[in-house]
Amino acid sequence: MAQRNIRISGTVLQLDKSTPVPGATIMKVQSNMGVVSDADGKFLIDVNQTDTLMIRALGFKPLLYLPKALPVSELRVNIVLQEDSVMLGEVVVTSRPSKEMIDRALRNMKRETNSQAENPNYLPGFEPPPPQPAPAPTILNPINLMYDMFSSEGKQKRQLQEVKAKEEALQEAERRRKQREEYNKYFKDNTGYQ
Structure with missing residues (x-):
């Protein structure tokens, strides 16, 4: 039995049923098209x-709508959305943290324990592996890429990498020069190794 398509036209309204909600998304749940x-x-x-339709709008609770199986090809509906409120905590903007905040942060810092009495899993001579470095910034990791850019x-990290690269190049040139001198000292005319 073939499925019939229904054309649904409607209006998304606020709870008072007279104020429209512009920019609401009406999506088919199974296909993510809307x-x-x-x-x-x-x-x-x-x-x-x-x-099944999912109706969403910013500031309103999402709503699922199931069209009724009626022998019609067009359906006119009014969708009424309820407001959704989120209570945020108080925010204080300051130029720097207060002494209480600094003291609390210092108290909450984890201290490293190296003695067997403080850490029962401590094995002498065994050091835990170093932490993994942060992932390199790539197109696949855009947050790190934008932060680094x-x-x-x-900027300081890029400058440090440039300085390290120059230093490594100088060390490699110095190593090659010493290798050339070491090789050439065994020849009477020192033009053999270039």
Whole structure:
């Protein structure tokens, strides 16, 4: 038996049923395809009778809508969304942390334990492996890439890498020069090794 498509046109409204909700997304749950309501909260979407719609808007609770199996090809609906409020904690903006915050942070810092009395799993002569370095910034890791590109720490890291590369190049040139001198000291005319 073939599935019939239903064209659903409707309006997304706030709880007072008169104020439209612009920019609400109306998606088919099974296919992740959908539409966005216009400035008047109106939308138009074609669905199968077995599809489920997910309606979401910023500041409102998400809503699932199941079209009724009716012998019609067009359906007009009004979707009413409930407001969703989130209470955020108090925020104080200061130029630097207070003494209490610094003291609390120092108290909460973990201290390393090396004695057997403080750490029963301590094995003498066994050191834990060093922590893994942070992943290298790549296109696949865009947050680290952007941080390295735009932060002063990233700039300092790049400068440090350049200095290390120059230092390694100088050390390699010095090693080759010494190797050449060592080789050439056994020849009467010192033009053999270039």
